[in-house]
């Protein structure tokens with residue numbers, strides 16, 4: 001790492017931005033298998049927050065794996081780098097005052113722990129979308145499970161690459177037992193206090 005890099009002080013602090021927005025900023029980190037419902041629930045959550053005047057931004061596969069992280073594969077090493085960069089970008093959006101939502105598989109506990117360190121424990125809300133593999137596979141939204149079972153995709157999460165469930169998520173969603181609206185309502189309940197800006 002170069003020692004010639006100087007970090008400039010930002011003129012406007014996160015706290016000042018939060019005061020102006022009249023809510024706190026933090027990161028909501030969704031994790032779960034492919035097809036578990038991360039993007040669906042994250043999108044509904046963002047719409048609901050936005051409707052209530054909360055400044056939000058979502059990071060997901062579409063705007064990250066096809067751009068910033070398009071050089072990365074699905075090896076565990078590259079997934080770690082994927083998660084690291086997402087955590088750094090999420091932190092920037094959080095510093096800009098946004099309630100930032102991320103929806104990535106992020107399969108390994110230690111990589112999510114690293115993300116938590118970058119973002120800060122108090123700013124990191126982990127949401128586990130706990131949909132059983134069997135259901136994700138039946139849904140097979142993108143046809144990828146079929147390909148993975150046929151050996152056409154290597155290192156597929158849940159089939160030929162590991163997924164480690166969070167031990168103590170802020171919210172655990174059992175998407176097969178509740179509707180998207182019910183899941184979003186439960187998440188918002190947990191966020192209510194966190195959103196309140198107190199001087």
Ligand SMILES: Nc1ncnc2c1ncn2[C@@H]1O[C@H](COP(=O)(O)OS(=O)(=O)O)[C@@H](OP(=O)(O)O)[C@H]1O
Pocket residue numbers: 033034035039061065074078079080082083103104105106107142144153154155156157161
């Ligand atoms: N090998 C393999 N394993 C898992 N997923 C795969 C793979 N290859 C492609 N895809 C598609 O990529 C999406 C997951 O990307 P992520 O960036 O969320 O993964 S990770 O956090 O780096 O593990 C995932 O999207 P979601 O279904 O939205 O989770 C898949 O559509």
Ligand SMILES: Nc1ncnc2c1ncn2[C@@H]1O[C@H](COP(=O)(O)OP(=O)(O)O)[C@@H](O)[C@H]1O
Pocket residue numbers: 032033034035036037038039040041103139141175176178179180183
């Ligand atoms: N209760 C539920 N919560 C979330 N998604 C659900 C639920 N029930 C069915 N689904 C469906 O499951 C699929 C989940 O896909 P997606 O949100 O893309 O998952 P992921 O982002 O985890 O890959 C969608 O087609 C969604 O409509």
